[in-house]
Amino acid sequence: MVRRPNVPGILIISALYWGALLYWQWDELFGSNPDDQMRSLYATALSIPYVAFIIWGTSTDLSDEFREIKFIGRGLKPMVWVTFFLGAAIWGWIDHALVGFLLVGIILMGLMAGLCLACLLYTGEESSRLFALKRLVDVYPSITKPDGHVRFNSKLWTTTFVLIIYYAMTNVMIWGLSDATIDVFSSFRAIMAGASGSIMHLGIGPIVTGSIIMQLFAGAKIIKLDLGDSDDKQLYQGVQKILVLIMIPVESIPQVYGFLEADLELVGHFGQGWATAIIVSQLFIGSLLVFLHDEIVSKW
Numbered sequence: 001m002v003r004r005p006n007v008p009g010i011l012i013i014s015a016l017y018w019g020a021l022l023y024w025q026w027d028e029l030f031g032s033n034p035d036d037q038m039r040s041l042y043a044t045a046l047s048i049p050y051v052a053f054i055i056w057g058t059s060t061d062l063s064d065e066f067r068e069i070k071f072i073g074r075g076l077k078p079m080v081w082v083t084f085f086l087g088a089a090i091w092g093w094i095d096h097a098l099v100g101f102l103l104v105g106i107i108l109m110g111l112m113a114g115l116c117l118a119c120l121l122y123t124g125e126e127s128s129r130l131f132a133l134k135r136l137v138d139v140y141p142s143i144t145k146p147d148g149h150v151r152f153n154s155k156l157w158t159t160t161f162v163l164i165i166y167y168a169m170t171n172v173m174i175w176g177l178s179d180a181t182i183d184v185f186s187s188f189r190a191i192m193a194g195a196s197g198s199i200m201h202l203g204i205g206p207i208v209t210g211s212i213i214m215q216l217f218a219g220a221k222i223i224k225l226d227l228g229d230s231d232d233k234q235l236y237q238g239v240q241k242i243l244v245l246i247m248i249p250v251e252s253i254p255q256v257y258g259f260l261e262a263d264l265e266l267v268g269h270f271g272q273g274w275a276t277a278i279i280v281s282q283l284f285i286g287s288l289l290v291f292l293h294d295e296i297v298s299k300w
Contacts, residue, residue: 002124002125003125003129004123005122005123006120009120013117013120014113014117017110017113018047020105021044024101025043029041029044039098043102043106050106051113051114053081054114054118057077057135058114058115058118059118059135062076084107088102088103088106089102092274092277096272097273098273099274100273108249115242119133127224128224130235131235133235133238134238136238137234137235137242140238140242143295144299150300165289166193166200166293170195171195172286173199174260176266176279178262178263178264179263181259181260181261183201183259183260184259185255189201189203192205192208193290199289200286200290202283204294205287206245206247206250207290207291209244209251210240210246211244213243214236214239214240214243245288248283248287248288252287256280256283262276262278262279266278
C-alpha cells in the first residue's frame, strides 16, 4: 500500500508552527511602528524557505552526478543548513531583539516542524512514515561499532576513560552564569546524573526523555515499526538519536529562561538574548558529549 500525504496532520502542524510565530511577533507585526512591522515580517517570512528546505532535504536524493562533485556534492545539504543557521545568528547579532525568535522560533522550531511535515508528506510503501527521515538517519554522525568481540580489558579501560571525562566535565562550570542563580531542581540532578551549574547540568535527561517518547510512540503503535526487523530497528535508533539532539535545547531553554540567570556583566556585553544563547550553547555541548559517551559505552 502506497501512503498518501496526511492532509489533516499537515494543516495542524502548519497552523501550530506558524501560529506560534505570529503569536510571538504579534505586538511588532500589528503595532504602530512600521520599522518593527517590516523587521518582524521579514524574520517570520524566513521560516517559509527554511521549513521548505528541511522537507526537501529529508525527502529528496540528489542525483548521482551531482553527488560526485568534489567538496560540494555530498556536503550541499549540511552547507545550506549551516548557511541558514549562520544567517540567523548574524541577523541576531545585528538586531539583538530578534536573537531568541531567529534561533529558537525559526531554526529550532522550524527544524521540528519541517521533520514532522516531511513524515506527514511521506508517500512510500514502508510500514511507518518515519522512513521519510531515513536519508537523515543514514548520514547522521555516530560512534563506529567494533568490528568484532570487545575484550574485557578494552571494556574496562573504555568505561574508566569515559568516567574520568564525565567527572572532569562536572567541574567545568557554565561561563556567564549568575552567582545568585538557584537551581530549583537541584535535588533531582543525581537522578539524571547531572551537576548543578556545570555543563553537565542536564545530565542524561535528554537521552532518557527521547528514549521514553520513542518507546511510548512505538508501544501505542503511533509509529508502526517492527523492532525485530533490522531495518526498522536501525531507523528507530536513528530517529531516537535525532530526537535526543532536539530534546537538549528543548530542555535547556526553559531552564535558562526560568532560573538559570545570566551574569549581569555578560548581559551588559552581549545583551540578554545573546547571554541566554551563550548559556544554552554550553548546555548543548555538555549534553552532546554525554550523548556521545553513552554511545561509546554501549558499543565498546
